[in-house]
Amino acid sequence: MITDFGIGDRVLMRKKHACGGSEWEITRNGADIRIKCLSCGRSVMLDRLVFMRAAKKVTFSANGAAASIEESPKAGESDEENHNGSPS
């Protein structure tokens, strides 16, 4: 059972979908929850409580995950070019 979720989150369900996939993305959050199967793209609408019980865990949180990715790749790059040659 999960209690914390929002639109764009990905969840692992206890039961596999007919297509064999078990990961879903939440596309609507309210009294009813709509989830989309990430394997076959089908959408299913579930009662909120039914969904919470059927879900095993959140595998990706759209809210919390994106913050720390951007800074590192650029740091090393420009430095190395300057070490090599001074054009004077």
Ligand SMILES: [Zn+2]
């Ligand atoms: Zn499916």
